[in-house]
Amino acid sequence: MAESRIIAITTSLIFDIYMNYSIVITTFDKRFESDLVPLIKSIKEFRPSMEIILTVNGPARDDFDQNYRAKLFEFLAQYDCVYPMVFPKFQSLAKLWNRGILAATNNSVLVLNDDLKIQTADGKSFFDELETLLSDAPETFTINGSFSHFIVSKRELLEVGFFDERLLGLGEEDGDFYWRYHEKYHREIPTFELGMIDNIHSDVTDGGYIKGIRTASKFNREFMKKQKYKDILFGGYKGMFDKRVKKMMEDKEQYPYESFYLENKHLL
Structure with missing residues (x-):
């Protein structure tokens, strides 16, 4: 009896922890079957009630694939608490991250690329390790030294400033945010090593934008x-850059009324 009660309490505490963060995933049509489908399936297998905000990027040159749109919605309809945000035309990764985080209902947000594999070992998953860490972790941190999977808090994002949407393509969002985070708090974004999550580093990209290094946009780099x-x-x-740098451009406030919303939404 006592053992059952302990198990019930432990399960309840774990449930409370994982319900106190949301997941944001960025994706696009060419990674649907190969990457997004298995990722969503694995998340929902381990955390069926987890809130997922899915930001779906459109093509840079072509029209949005309506067959893909139909398949995507049909697939997502199988699961509770998955909320797609679809952009008909190509948008910056910075915008996809910002909009996904804004839509999330929790302060703490796990941001994921779509080309990841969630694994298990000895009956435990990546989420078990993450949630143990979240109980006593900083508000913002990367996982395994990569922005392919990171935790960010809305509070700190508002203080540092959102990901810079002048970066119109893909790439450099992380280095810029890392630099500004250090400028704001005089400390670096910490990283924690977690197992059971595999970063595939897919080279599958939208073919409509000019590439710089690997899949990143030449525009963003320049x-x-x-x-x-x-x-x-x-x-x-220096931060994540190649050399020490000085910031030459002002960062204007993006989404200036978000703080007002968060402070006053309880009055509605």
Whole structure:
């Protein structure tokens, strides 16, 4: 009897922890069957009530594939608490991250790429390790040193500033946020090593934008190196960049009324 009660209490505590964060996944048509379907299935197998905000990017040059749209909605309809946000035309990864995090109902958000595999070992999954960590972790951190999977809090995102949507393509969002996070708090974003999550590093991309390094946009790289930041020999901060840099462009407030919403929504 006592053992059953302990199990029930432990299960309840774990449930409370994982219900206190949301998941945001970014995806697009070419990774549907190969990556998104198995990822959603595995998340819902381990955490069936988990809130998932799915930001679906459109193509850069082509029309949105209506067959893909139908298949996507049919697949998602099998699961509770999955909320798609579809963009008919290509948008920046920064915008997809921002909009997904804004839509999430929890302060703590796990942001995932779609090309990940959730694994199990000895009856436990990646989520068991993550939720143990969340009970005593900073508000924002990367997992295994990568922004392919990271936790961010809305509170800190509002204080640091949202991911820069002037980065119109893919790439450099993480390095820019990392730099500004250090500028704001005078500390680096920590990282924690967690098992049972495999980063596939898919090379499958939308073919409609000009590439720089691997899948990243040439536009984003040039904007960061030639406009927003400047290499310097002394002072500044390196962060995730190749060299120490100084920020040359002002970051204007994005989504300026989000703080007002969060502070006053209980009055509705």
